[in-house]
Amino acid sequence: MYGYKAKHIGKGPIYKDGPGGTMVITKTTAESAASSVTGTAGVTVDYAVAQAKAEISVGSEKSVSWGTDHQYRRNVTSGKYGNTQYGSWGHTATWEKYYQLPDCRKSQRTSGGVQVVNKSIGFRYWETSN
Template sequence: MVGVLPGTAYAAGEDPTQQGETGEEGLCRGGWKKNIYGYKAKHHGKGPSYKDGPGGTIVVTRTKSATTTSSVTGTTAISVGYLVAEAKAEISLGSEKSVSWGTDHQYRRDISKGKYGHVQYGSWGHSARWEKYYELPNCKKTQRSSGPVKIVNRETGFRYWQTSY
């Protein structure tokens, strides 16, 4: 509760002893918090990557089934379910705990002269970080732990890149 300062004038109907949910400005509720942050789009490859070149055309036909899963690395109270729910709310409704595919998918790409083309199949998802911390009433974080997460998406396909070797 806020103390009432003697001699301070307050607007009509204002009760100086009542505070908002977060207390005075600059004060936090405190307690254990968890968060997923730093989302970055990422292709989560599964299985071998194929290489061809230098130059020419790379053609890959994938006829294998596979599954890849979202994951949280490290010891934490953050579950994969929480991770996927946060990702659906913040970045992609297609985020899933796991995604499977049975493919008969062909990919063809011209390779630049003198370069090598690489192709890998997988899920178009995201990478991010988790954190768990205790928030003090002054809004500072203490007892903080964090680690990487992998978020897979329903969208699957080939990723292509080129190298000089």
């Protein structure tokens, strides 16, 4: 596995407010997010989480859930709309599985994507023009 990139793995509704002003979210509903693997074969979620724990974050998990009140307050830029979604601050990565040829060279067999959730949860915020 390689190419780890931090990513917010959102789950549930996207809240939108504006234009401008202050956006306040005071409650989230109970949700969960799970790690996942894409591709045709070769890598399990258990393996992906174990690799992520060893290489990028000890907080990596197969799944994470929440059911808590969490207040989030953000000033929205004048004329813009604020958007936010709750989720896990996890990672994405790419996995590859190889055959080893008789002369010890590697020949790529298959590859896919990995999305690994983390124990760190919270809101992601972004702005749009409409």
